[in-house]
Amino acid sequence: MKWEDLAQEPCSVARSVAVIGDRWTLMILRDCFLGVRRFEAFQERLGISRTIIADRLKHLTEEGVLRRVAYQEHPVRHEYRLTDKGLDLHPVVMAIVHWGDRHYAGEAGPPLLHRHKTCGCDFHPVQTCSECGEPVDARAVETRPGL
Amino acid sequence: MKWEDLAQEPCSVARSVAVIGDRWTLMILRDCFLGVRRFEAFQERLGISRTIIADRLKHLTEEGVLRRVAYQEHPVRHEYRLTDKGLDLHPVVMAIVHWGDRHYAGEAGPPLLHRHKTCGCDFHPVQTCSECGEPVDARAVETRPGL
DNA sequence: TCCCGTCAGTTTATTTTCTGGACGGACCAT
DNA sequence: ATGGTCCGTCCAGAAAATAAACTGACGGGA
Numbered sequence: 001m002k003w004e005d006l007a008q009e010p011c012s013v014a015r016s017v018a019v020i021g022d023r024w025t026l027m028i029l030r031d032c033f034l035g036v037r038r039f040e041a042f043q044e045r046l047g048i049s050r051t052i053i054a055d056r057l058k059h060l061t062e063e064g065v066l067r068r069v070a071y072q073e074h075p076v077r078h079e080y081r082l083t084d085k086g087l088d089l090h091p092v093v094m095a096i097v098h099w100g101d102r103h104y105a106g107e108a109g110p111p112l113l114h115r116h117k118t119c120g121c122d123f124h125p126v127q128t129c130s131e132c133g134e135p136v137d138a139r140a141v142e143t144r145p146g147l
Numbered sequence: 148m149k150w151e152d153l154a155q156e157p158c159s160v161a162r163s164v165a166v167i168g169d170r171w172t173l174m175i176l177r178d179c180f181l182g183v184r185r186f187e188a189f190q191e192r193l194g195i196s197r198t199i200i201a202d203r204l205k206h207l208t209e210e211g212v213l214r215r216v217a218y219q220e221h222p223v224r225h226e227y228r229l230t231d232k233g234l235d236l237h238p239v240v241m242a243i244v245h246w247g248d249r250h251y252a253g254e255a256g257p258p259l260l261h262r263h264k265t266c267g268c269d270f271h272p273v274q275t276c277s278e279c280g281e282p283v284d285a286r287a288v289e290t291r292p293g294l
Numbered sequence: 295t296c297c298c299g300t301c302a303g304t305t306t307a308t309t310t311t312c313t314g315g316a317c318g319g320a321c322c323a324t
Numbered sequence: 325a326t327g328g329t330c331c332g333t334c335c336a337g338a339a340a341a342t343a344a345a346c347t348g349a350c351g352g353g354a
Contacts, residue, residue: 033285082285090288121276126274128274143260146256196343222301
């Protein structure tokens, strides 16, 4: 199987991974959620070649995860913002952050804290069942073909 | 920045991505959660070269996400099972699945359904705040340095 | 005993990706 | 004029990912 074939697989993981399953793509998305929007800012924060930044931003834009918004004329310059589809990736990023916090944070604690504006507390994400509202863990899930 | 440097970054996303942020690694993890355990099975399901399988399984084992368990002698053969640390990735995989379900499922609906054994319903994951229990969305989160 | 099949890798050669640097174009400030 | 900012593109060489073939340890027939 080739990378490009992933998008055609009858599997939501494969289809998602075809879009976001790339090291630098995930790093770019992290920065998007931290408010980074400009080409130069991505490049500077990641310290990788401009070619990759350009390529990944283009890909994410084509997939509708980001959109280019002009922020000035003369010359026209664009910044990259998360679309609603992009914002839907928030649980993915938060889940990754939380796993990192649990397993790779030093004694100093996690590098970043997240505050829930609604309640005002620092929190970590808890995955719950859409039907009963209880927390879900891996062993309580049974998977079967949907179609 | 190089790929190996990611693990040293003061960022939980970077540290996690250093471990799981690879297309095939994520596909292997998907299969792990579906109960796949043997080298040949991973290879057959993914249809990619054995080198990649061997490499990724080794990496995940070194990182403590999988562990090798002998399932026979003569010759000794091992299977790969998720450790507790690996099971902790369940929310990450579920979040990815759900994003794919939302944005890439056809009219036929999602390819896989997930049943919550505790309540018996088909469900999708909802990310909630550990403190107040309410659902969290991207706009309700404020991030700041933790150390 | 000899050939086949299973399973889990490793080796080798090729293909793809990435880097680092230079370049371009459209401006603005001094 | 000269230098600075910003967003890219282009190119050649270096590095990494990958496919395909191979190894090796066994078990099972014929």
